[in-house]
């Protein structure tokens with residue numbers, strides 16, 4: 398049982414995610430079964446949450462907050478909600494472009510609330526990037542959405558499981574554009590942002606980071622690609638001379654083996670599908686996605702919208718639990734540092 402006064406608990410906003418996916422399902426089951434030492438507020442449509450609770454046969458008390466009211470301390474079975482109306486009632490499993498503006502609005506209000514100090518952190522259940530892009534807005538991910546909203550020059554996507562932390566130099570880029578995006582400047586900024594946040598957000602005094610090469614066998618001395626020699630090694634050497642503990646560039650296929658991982662704090666992959674499949678293989682369903690380098694706290698789940706499972710009761714809320722708990726811990730740490 399939490400002993401802290403409710404007024405000191407962090408306020409964490411949780412967006413409802415893609416309404417036809419499992420976002421509403423995992424919010425309902427997580428907040429029904431688990432207990433969080435925080436004031437949680439869902440940003441979403443009250444009828445969506447109530448209707449999905451009925452479909453899932455979950456008995457929860459779902460109440461909209463009065464304007465400007467603060468959410469109470471979380472109690473299992475009770476949900477406080479900031480009502481944001483959907484255009485049309487969502488059917489589980491059926492994407493509807495009419496509700497895309499709603500999804501974007503929940504993110505916008507979450508970000509604004511964090512920037513204004515109304516919320517202490519944001520947790521985002523999954524959205525469907527494809528249906529959002531169909532509106533004509535280019536949406537490649539929450540990471541880039543909040544980066545733009547916060548005017549942050551460099552953010553880093555990092556996923557963390559019990560077994561490992563994996564950060565990415567590039568995020569949602571077509572593979573054909575990756576090589577060009579890996580410049581000495583980008584590597585420098587991403588690695589510095591990662592190093593700093595491992596220190597400040599995870600309390601690791603001197604983080605040791607394993608850095609992947611881009612090419613097979615990290616280029617095999619230039620015979621299988623030259624990015625390691627021309628770009629990655631010079632960027633890492635400069636950072637090493639400034640005191641960072643960096644190993645690499647290492648062949649990505651051997652970097653993710655126990656000998657390396659056991660002696661390091663984080664792996665830095667060059668692109669999305671170089672690092673994330675390994676992390677998801679080791680911890681899918683219990684990992685957290687954290688955006689580093691933002692002025693606000695933002696965590697997310699390790700999975701997507703799982704349209705096939707919406708409304709079935711088979712969606713696992715383990716990763717959402719971890720994402721909420723990480724946001725709470727980071728918000729509490731931030732409060733300590735600001736005193």
Ligand SMILES: NC(=O)C1=CN([C@@H]2O[C@H](COP(=O)(O)OP(=O)(O)OC[C@H]3O[C@@H](n4cnc5c(N)ncnc54)[C@H](O)[C@@H]3O)[C@@H](O)[C@H]2O)C=CC1
Nearest residue numbers: 522523524525526527697700701702703705706711712713
């Ligand atoms: N944070 C976010 O907003 C994320 C959004 N996505 C988006 O989700 C959409 C679908 O992506 P997919 O690649 O199909 O991945 P997905 O994670 O939605 O599904 C992959 C497989 O895992 C299962 N699964 C996913 N979450 C689960 C859970 N909580 N419990 C039990 N089983 C679960 C699904 O049923 C499916 O078989 C895409 O539009 C993608 O961009 C993907 C990852 C993160």
Ligand SMILES: NCC(=O)COP(=O)(O)O
Nearest residue numbers: 538539540541673686697
């Ligand atoms: N694979 C993780 C992912 O794509 C999530 O991206 P984001 O929406 O957190 O930017």
